[in-house]
Amino acid sequence: MCQGKRVNEECNMNSSKFVKFESRDDVIRLADKFYLIQGPNQSRFPFCNGFLLTGQNTVLIDAGLGEAKISEIDKLMRIDILIISHSHPDHILAWHVLKDRHILLPKETPEAVKDLKLLGRRFTSTAERAEYWVRRIGDGLGIQPLQDPDGRFCDGELLEVGDAKLEAIHAPGHLNDHYCFIEQRSGILLTTDIDFGSFGPWYGNPECDIELFEQSVKKVMKIPHRQACSSHSPPIKENTTEKFESWLAVFRLHRKKILELCEFPRTIEQIVAESPFYRDRFQDKVMQNMFEGQMVQKNLAMLVRDGLLEVSHGKYQNNNRATS
Numbered sequence: 365m366c367q368g369k370r371v372n373e374e375c376n377m378n379s380s381k382f383v384k385f386e387s388r389d390d391v392i393r394l395a396d397k398f399y400l401i402q403g404p405n406q407s408r409f410p411f412c413n414g415f416l417l418t419g420q421n422t423v424l425i426d427a428g429l430g431e432a433k434i435s436e437i438d439k440l441m442r443i444d445i446l447i448i449s450h451s452h453p454d455h456i457l458a459w460h461v462l463k464d465r466h467i468l469l470p471k472e473t474p475e476a477v478k479d480l481k482l483l484g485r486r487f488t489s490t491a492e493r494a495e496y497w498v499r500r501i502g503d504g505l506g507i508q509p510l511q512d513p514d515g516r517f518c519d520g521e522l523l524e525v526g527d528a529k530l531e532a533i534h535a536p537g538h539l540n541d542h543y544c545f546i547e548q549r550s551g552i553l554l555t556t557d558i559d560f561g562s563f564g565p566w567y568g569n570p571e572c573d574i575e576l577f578e579q580s581v582k583k584v585m586k587i588p589h590r591q592a593c594s595s596h597s598p599p600i601k602e603n604t605t606e607k608f609e610s611w612l613a614v615f616r617l618h619r620k621k622i623l624e625l626c627e628f629p630r631t632i633e634q635i636v637a638e639s640p641f642y643r644d645r646f647q648d649k650v651m652q653n654m655f656e657g658q659m660v661q662k663n664l665a666m667l668v669r670d671g672l673l674e675v676s677h678g679k680y681q682n683n684n685r686a687t688s
């Protein structure tokens with residue numbers, strides 16, 4: 365409660381800032397003291413949605429709103445804690461704006477986040493590609509190496525931040541340190557990069573794992589929730605199970621596409637050149653090739669293992685068994 369003239373003035377100022385925040389075009393109120401802030405460019409890479417929790421302290425989940433937007437929000441709301449859902453560039457993008465605040469990282473986030481060269485190596489498969497990643501994404505997007513966090517969270521941990529009870533859910537496969545969250549009071553499920561986008565699941569780094577990713581999606585969708593909010597799309601309030609199911613179906617569609625491309629014997633390079641997933645829509649072709657190469661390779665390995673593809677002299681061919 366505010367008492368006294370000066371405190372009253374402060375209260376008024378705070379409430380007018382709050383009104384200003386809530387009336388922003390890019391702010392969606394999800395529940396009491398819980399907001400989604402849309403990133404620039406419709407929250408597409410290299411940006412993502414931010415989630416803001418208010419109460420005893422103010423918490424921002426992910427730093428993909430970009431420097432300008434995080435600074436604006438910070439001026440209005442004074443962010444105390446930054447939680448990073450996973451260490452992809454679009455989620456750590458402008459963390460440095462909040463470098464003097466309390467920063468929480470997943471337990472699984474490796475030390476590589478403190479060195480862009482190592483991060484480039486982690487996200488690509490060769491030293492040459494790592495260098496390219498640093499030039500175009502690391503330095504190119506102005507990402508600063510992360511500092512040691514003030515804390516780390518692990519699977520099942522209940523974070524009492526803002527006035528919320530935020531449970532961390534480890535959801536690996538997309539990345540080893542990928543996390544989703546359920547806010548237990550409101551039933552808001554933050555699905556982060558289980559993003560319901562038309563591209564479908566993204567698993568273009570060496571450490572990504574298709575089957576682990578599928579298992580994570582199945583685990584997350586079973587958590588009772590009222591809304592599902594991802595990092596790259598608007599919140600979903602109804603029929604969330606259908607959205608999860610149709611997004612899961614894209615994993616199968618990816619496998620089907622590869623099988624179709626292997627109707628005749630093809631090398632991995634030939635398959636990647638067909639751009640089955642990106643459909644040549646990524647501006648930077650070198651980068652597209654790196655990520656798509658990983659995605660193709662992972663599907664090929666699964667299909668060979670499952671006896672659906674045969675490999676001979678470096679060429680893959682569909683052996684025409686029934687597929688599901």
Ligand SMILES: [Zn+2]
Pocket residue numbers: 450452538539557
């Ligand atoms: Zn990601």
